[in-house]
Amino acid sequence: MSVKDQVSEQExxxxxxxxxxxxxxxxxxxxxxxxxxxxxxxxxxxHHFLINPYGMFFEEVTASSLVKVNLAGEKVMxxxxxxNPAGFTIHSxxxxxxxxxxxxxxxxxxxxxxxxxxxxGLQAYSQQSLFPLASLSYHDxxxxxxxxxxxxxxxxxxxxxxxxxxxxxxxxxAADSIADAFLFMFIMQRACEIQLQAQAANxxxxxxxxxxxxxxxxxxxxxxxxxxxxxxxxxxxxxLNRMCPDFSE
Numbered sequence: 001m002s003v004k005d006q007v008s009e010q011e012x013x014x015x016x017x018x019x020x021x022x023x024x025x026x027x028x029x030x031x032x033x034x035x036x037x038x039x040x041x042x043x044x045x046x047h048h049f050l051i052n053p054y055g056m057f058f059e060e061v062t063a064s065s066l067v068k069v070n071l072a073g074e075k076v077m078x079x080x081x082x083x084n085p086a087g088f089t090i091h092s093x094x095x096x097x098x099x100x101x102x103x104x105x106x107x108x109x110x111x112x113x114x115x116x117x118x119x120x121g122l123q124a125y126s127q128q129s130l131f132p133l134a135s136l137s138y139h140d141x142x143x144x145x146x147x148x149x150x151x152x153x154x155x156x157x158x159x160x161x162x163x164x165x166x167x168x169x170x171x172x173x174a175a176d177s178i179a180d181a182f183l184f185m186f187i188m189q190r191a192c193e194i195q196l197q198a199q200a201a202n203x204x205x206x207x208x209x210x211x212x213x214x215x216x217x218x219x220x221x222x223x224x225x226x227x228x229x230x231x232x233x234x235x236x237x238x239x240l241n242r243m244c245p246d247f248s249e
Contacts, residue, residue: 003064006077010043015063017178017233018050018103019247020240024182025107026058027243030189032108033057036170037087040103040178041095047071049095051088053081062249071096085146093151094158094174101174103181111192112171121165122191124208125198129191132163132184134216141168163188179229182236 004012018040025031025038034055042048050066052058068077073088087106094104115122124133139157142150158164162184164172171192173184198205240247 003077008043012063014040014042014178015050015066016248018066019061019063020237021103021105021178021182022052022058022061023240023244023247024236028189030107030109030185031058035084035087036107037084037091038103038105038178038181039088039091039095041101042068046076047095048076049091051083051091053079054084054087055081059244062247064249087145089145089148089151090154090172093155094172096151097155098158098160098174100176102176103178104172104174105181105185106166106170106172107185107189108170109189109192111196112165112189113169114196115192116165116167116169116171122188123195123205124213125205126191126194126208128187128194130208130213130216132188132191133213134219135160135162137161137164139164139166141166175229177229179233179236181229183229183232 003015007015018038021038034052034057037051039049039051042050048068048070050068052061053065053067056065065081067075067079067081067083069083069088070076071092073083073085073092075083090106091104094101121138122129122132122136124130137157137159139154142153158172158174162174164174166172171185171188173181173188175181175184
């Protein structure tokens with residue numbers, strides 16, 4: 001029996017969207033072989049989540065290949081693949097603490113890691129930076145994320161924000177939909193790229209006025225919700241259906 005025949009329509013749609021998210025990360029070159037993760041909660045009363053099969057490239061992920069696990073990281077549906085324990089430490093912490101975090105995305109992009117190393121972190125140098133800066137947190141590096149004790153500290157640092165920079169490590173977004181988590185990451189990644197390119201010019205920098213940034217932060221919830229993940233997502237699915245339609249299998 002196929003995976004599609006074993007799950008609800010709602011779960012199958014979540015699988016399609018999450019597989020699409022993996023494929024788009026690969027398309028933009030933001031993957032890191034098999035070492036980063038995107039997870040999504042399965043609709044329903046159980047706290048079950050979908051995450052990538054450990055060892056499969058993002059460009060290979062399909063709706064059927066995603067692994068379904070519980071909050072303990074135990075598979076709740078048969079799969080030939082295991083999951084990355086370090087990745088699940090991060091994702092399970094956020095999913096367990098935040099009911100609104102239906103999708104959690106964690107990447108090791110070059111630009112994201114580079115900005116995470118900068119003492120001042122992400123700066124208000126671009127319009128793109130205002131969206132993450134409206135709802136941004138930081139988490140200090142504690143080594144490979146295998147220590148369950150780190151979960152409480154990561155969750156405390158994240159608070160109710162939607163964007164996080166993990167120092168010396170990478171970027172994380174959390175949202176109530178896969179579409180929003182992807183768009184949040186797209187915007188934060190682009191802000192990091194713009195900042196690094198501007199800094200590389202070694203010229204005087206013009207930051208956005210603090211009053212504008214303060215106003216954005218005061219309206220953080222409205223700003224992030226209006227980012228419009230749902231507006232871009234149908235186009236992303238159309239693009240993938242042209243490039244690699246097997247993602248939805």
